[in-house]
Amino acid sequence: MNKHKIFSPGSIYFLLMCVLLYLPILLLIIFSFNDSTRLVFPLKGFTLQWYGKLYENRELLKALGNSLMIGFGSSLIATILGTMGAIAIVRFKLPGRSVFLAVSALPLVIPYVIFGVSLLILFNEVGIRLSAFAAGLAHVIISIPYALLIISSRLVGFPDNLEEAAMDLGASYWGALLKVTIPICSPALLAAFLLCFTISFDEYAIASFIVGTDATLPVYLFSQLRFPTRLPMVVALAAVLMIVTMAVMLFTEWLRRVGQSPAKKG
Amino acid sequence: MTDYAVELCNVTKVFSSGRGAKSEDVYAVKEMNLGIPRGQFFTLLGPSGCGKTTTLRLIAGFETPSSGEIFIQGKPMSKIPPNVRPVNTVFQNYALFPHMNVASNVAFGLAIKRVPRDEQKRIVKEALELVQLADMGKRMPSQLSGGQQQRVALARALVNKPAVLLLDEPLGALDLKLRKAMQIELKHIQEQVGITFVYVTHDQEEALTMSDFIALMSDGLILQLGDPATLYKKPANKFVADFIGESNFIRGTVDSITRKGTKLRVLDELVTVDAMEVNLAKGQAATFTIRPEKMMLKTKQPVSTEALSGTVQEVIYIGTDTRYIVTLQSGESVVVRVQNGCSPDVEQFSKGDLVKVVWLPEDARLLTD
Ligand SMILES: Nc1ncnc2c1ncn2[C@@H]1O[C@H](COP(=O)(O)OP(=O)(O)OP(=O)(O)O)[C@@H](O)[C@H]1O
Ligand SMILES: [Mg+2]
Numbered sequence: 001m002n003k004h005k006i007f008s009p010g011s012i013y014f015l016l017m018c019v020l021l022y023l024p025i026l027l028l029i030i031f032s033f034n035d036s037t038r039l040v041f042p043l044k045g046f047t048l049q050w051y052g053k054l055y056e057n058r059e060l061l062k063a064l065g066n067s068l069m070i071g072f073g074s075s076l077i078a079t080i081l082g083t084m085g086a087i088a089i090v091r092f093k094l095p096g097r098s099v100f101l102a103v104s105a106l107p108l109v110i111p112y113v114i115f116g117v118s119l120l121i122l123f124n125e126v127g128i129r130l131s132a133f134a135a136g137l138a139h140v141i142i143s144i145p146y147a148l149l150i151i152s153s154r155l156v157g158f159p160d161n162l163e164e165a166a167m168d169l170g171a172s173y174w175g176a177l178l179k180v181t182i183p184i185c186s187p188a189l190l191a192a193f194l195l196c197f198t199i200s201f202d203e204y205a206i207a208s209f210i211v212g213t214d215a216t217l218p219v220y221l222f223s224q225l226r227f228p229t230r231l232p233m234v235v236a237l238a239a240v241l242m243i244v245t246m247a248v249m250l251f252t253e254w255l256r257r258v259g260q261s262p263a264k265k266g
Numbered sequence: 267m268t269d270y271a272v273e274l275c276n277v278t279k280v281f282s283s284g285r286g287a288k289s290e291d292v293y294a295v296k297e298m299n300l301g302i303p304r305g306q307f308f309t310l311l312g313p314s315g316c317g318k319t320t321t322l323r324l325i326a327g328f329e330t331p332s333s334g335e336i337f338i339q340g341k342p343m344s345k346i347p348p349n350v351r352p353v354n355t356v357f358q359n360y361a362l363f364p365h366m367n368v369a370s371n372v373a374f375g376l377a378i379k380r381v382p383r384d385e386q387k388r389i390v391k392e393a394l395e396l397v398q399l400a401d402m403g404k405r406m407p408s409q410l411s412g413g414q415q416q417r418v419a420l421a422r423a424l425v426n427k428p429a430v431l432l433l434d435e436p437l438g439a440l441d442l443k444l445r446k447a448m449q450i451e452l453k454h455i456q457e458q459v460g461i462t463f464v465y466v467t468h469d470q471e472e473a474l475t476m477s478d479f480i481a482l483m484s485d486g487l488i489l490q491l492g493d494p495a496t497l498y499k500k501p502a503n504k505f506v507a508d509f510i511g512e513s514n515f516i517r518g519t520v521d522s523i524t525r526k527g528t529k530l531r532v533l534d535e536l537v538t539v540d541a542m543e544v545n546l547a548k549g550q551a552a553t554f555t556i557r558p559e560k561m562m563l564k565t566k567q568p569v570s571t572e573a574l575s576g577t578v579q580e581v582i583y584i585g586t587d588t589r590y591i592v593t594l595q596s597g598e599s600v601v602v603r604v605q606n607g608c609s610p611d612v613e614q615f616s617k618g619d620l621v622k623v624v625w626l627p628e629d630a631r632l633l634t635d
Contacts, residue, residue: 158364159359159361161357161359161361162361162363162364164328164348164355164357164361165355165357165361165362165363166363166374167347167348167349168326168348168349168353168354168355168423169349169354169374169375169378169422169423169426170349170350170375170378170379170426171349171374171378172349175349175378179374180363180365183365184363184364184365
């Protein structure tokens, strides 16, 4: 092969990715097994104690519970609302379509810190208690655009006369959606749900403002950084979060492709 | 009361495209009055964009008329949604449900109507046998060829025993050979089940092959309604004559009108054309039409025929026939089709020969434009 190809844009990008993204992750995982409270080389010895401590930590388990609950609830609602929005945008050629799309996509570009502060102000005014519920609500809003994009790209991929065919055969509009549209979109729906879930599960900035006492995992993790002796445990926690999130994302991407492929054939 | 399966009364459909000042109204169907007789194979024929699909979608209920009323089996349909209408559609791209196997696709309508399972199974089996796909029930639509998918779509519609089956160019995606086979098969199936078929195509040959009745459409209007032989032999106007089959058009001026017919002058020659249905005055320009296979080439004009002189411009041998392109003295070209190896009095000509193009008086028709 050509030697000067090493400096092509592709390989520079790949090198940067390795150094800046995967090297830190690798270090994180290495140190999570290191038998020392200080994160420096040389390594001391292999241990599983930090992972053991994670498991024994009640506060942490409670935070995990909160995160799972918020993640599950918010992504379920975001997926349902995103589906409805996607059907409205793709299937009905409504007048204010582009405005609707722009408004739905806005959360993609608003900085989470600013959004968190403004929600804090709003919730105080309206009298919504700072809680896991409040954080879940916020996560619904930031997740919807992702759900909307994934599902509408699937809807665009199959002909709308499948719904007409179902109605032609006697199904009501809702029957057609339920028996034809939703099943065909199901990989995309699951992909949207999982993506929303990882967004919620990893989100720190907004949650830190409005979860109140119901700390989520990222909020808890950040709060523990103040205690130097707990640093290795935080590292172990971070390693777990990272690996779970990455696994879910890979699965999601695979699902999205599986969901897309039949449309190309026919 | 009536014997119409479907009746359109003054149906107009306007699409507005664009918005505000740039808006433009497209009249896809104009003041259409049409009765589709029960149990017949009825074809809507016309060039692309003439409003065939729109007419079908109006009947199915996917579009609502801008004005007018549609009756199916004598009942007004304006307030009846598509899923309740006694019609089913075979879509041009088949629209099979990709997430269901063939049997579930066919059973879809039955499942909606909550027909008992065993009953569903029996009906689906019968339907798949009818379309010759008996052992394909377990396959997914993506594992079928185009022709097979088309049959599944047909079976899926037929199991619901609709009063009317609507088919929108269902053979459009098939190759010529399969197309021809499916045309015959579709016609047989229609005769077997006795359901009214409303069939859309832009292929005149297909329409002639299959239909009991043809409505020829252009620009949202029905130009002529009749059985295939009538449309072919007695086209109502130039568009019909041109669209259905091949036609020669010859222009002339009215020389005299007698009880025997109308004499037309084509340059220096006089021909007599039967003109019962057309009102013409002396001196007026007129066009008449003759099918290529109704013309012959002779060196001398036989008795009781009409003739024009011309020069053979080109001889094209196409197996069963020979096609002669002849330039008349007036400068117009006509096509003459002669069957090969049939009758002994067929003369052979070659390029440049001076000939008489002859025909029987009853084979020529005067047309309005
Ligand atoms: N939804 C629509 N909005 C605007 N105009 C439309 C719409 N549907 C059809 N038209 C217009 O109405 C006219 C008739 O269309 P239609 O689809 O009925 O034609 P068709 O005879 O089925 O043609 P083809 O043989 O190409 O399928 C066309 O000029 C088309 O552009
Ligand atoms: Mg069409």
